[in-house]
Amino acid sequence: MIKIGLIGFGAIGQCVIATLPKALTEEYQVVGILTRKNIDNLVNDISSYTNIDQLLAQHPDIIVECAGHDAVKEYGCKILAANISLVISSIGALADSHLYEQLKHASTNSQAKIYLPAGAIGGIDALVAAKLGGLNEVTYTMRKPPKAWLGTVAEALVDLNGLQQAEVIFSGSAGEAATLYPKNTNVTATIALAGLGFEETKVQLIADPEIEDNIHEIWVSGETGSFTIVLAGKPSSYNPKTSALTAFSVTNCVANFGSSIII
Ligand SMILES: NC(=O)C1=CN([C@@H]2O[C@H](COP(=O)(O)OP(=O)(O)OC[C@H]3O[C@@H](n4cnc5c(N)ncnc54)[C@H](OP(=O)(O)O)[C@@H]3O)[C@@H](O)[C@H]2O)C=CC1
Numbered sequence: 001m002i003k004i005g006l007i008g009f010g011a012i013g014q015c016v017i018a019t020l021p022k023a024l025t026e027e028y029q030v031v032g033i034l035t036r037k038n039i040d041n042l043v044n045d046i047s048s049y050t051n052i053d054q055l056l057a058q059h060p061d062i063i064v065e066c067a068g069h070d071a072v073k074e075y076g077c078k079i080l081a082a083n084i085s086l087v088i089s090s091i092g093a094l095a096d097s098h099l100y101e102q103l104k105h106a107s108t109n110s111q112a113k114i115y116l117p118a119g120a121i122g123g124i125d126a127l128v129a130a131k132l133g134g135l136n137e138v139t140y141t142m143r144k145p146p147k148a149w150l151g152t153v154a155e156a157l158v159d160l161n162g163l164q165q166a167e168v169i170f171s172g173s174a175g176e177a178a179t180l181y182p183k184n185t186n187v188t189a190t191i192a193l194a195g196l197g198f199e200e201t202k203v204q205l206i207a208d209p210e211i212e213d214n215i216h217e218i219w220v221s222g223e224t225g226s227f228t229i230v231l232a233g234k235p236s237s238y239n240p241k242t243s244a245l246t247a248f249s250v251t252n253c254v255a256n257f258g259s260s261i262i263i
């Protein structure tokens, strides 16, 4: 029996709960969800807690963070120190090298593992393999419709509501992108960690009024060859910033945790 906890019950959290029955062949139980305010009648009689200690007291084997960077900072080390594995959706939090080292240390000192899902993108398997062969360049371009950038620092750069043509709202390193756009660009951190790191991974972010999907383009060149991956992800109907694919990738991490065959 795998005992599962969640942090956050938004676009990703709700889809994870709905998808677990399809993804897990082993018996499991969702022992609780950490939310910021108590939610009555959550789903399937799952309890919601507002204090991490209440969730830890349910003795989950694995906790899925799908809340935001602050949640990783606030709870990550405590979860790992309690010997509970952690799936991190908000991978951009790891652009903070101090937090990265703390989490790694907490995991090394326990049996608990940190799972980083590919999330909204694909090709991470090829990128980590290419890294071992030797990488020369990794560039990533993210295009999202203007409404996906609302509530971010892009509002001060362009008139998102009146945008007539695509505008580059950021060009720089993966580390800067992940920090400046914490709810939109976690995938830049995933690509950085799988490949050339936060400084060397080049990122461009675009607000494009002519698209409806979130379009992710990764270009990789190295000693083993080169590849390009273009992924047009439908936005979650619950949260336009988040691609629908993300929650399924997160759920697959939980399935891998409980499975003897990992894919
Ligand atoms: N790796 C990837 O590919 C992707 C990663 N992400 C990451 O996943 C996160 C969640 O995405 P998504 O589900 O779409 O976001 P949503 O905004 O839809 O949901 C987030 C939920 O988490 C809750 N929450 C936020 N902070 C805390 C906290 N400290 N403790 C408990 N609950 C908290 C929010 O509660 P409230 O309603 O009170 O704010 C909200 O219900 C994003 O912020 C992003 O960091 C997102 C997309 C792709």
Ligand SMILES: O=C([O-])CC(=O)C(=O)O
Pocket (backbone or CB within 6 Å): 120, 182, 183, 184, 185, 186, 187, 188, 214, 233, 241, 242, 243, 244, 246
């Ligand atoms: O879901 C996406 O398209 C990507 C995203 O928001 C993120 O990386 O934080």
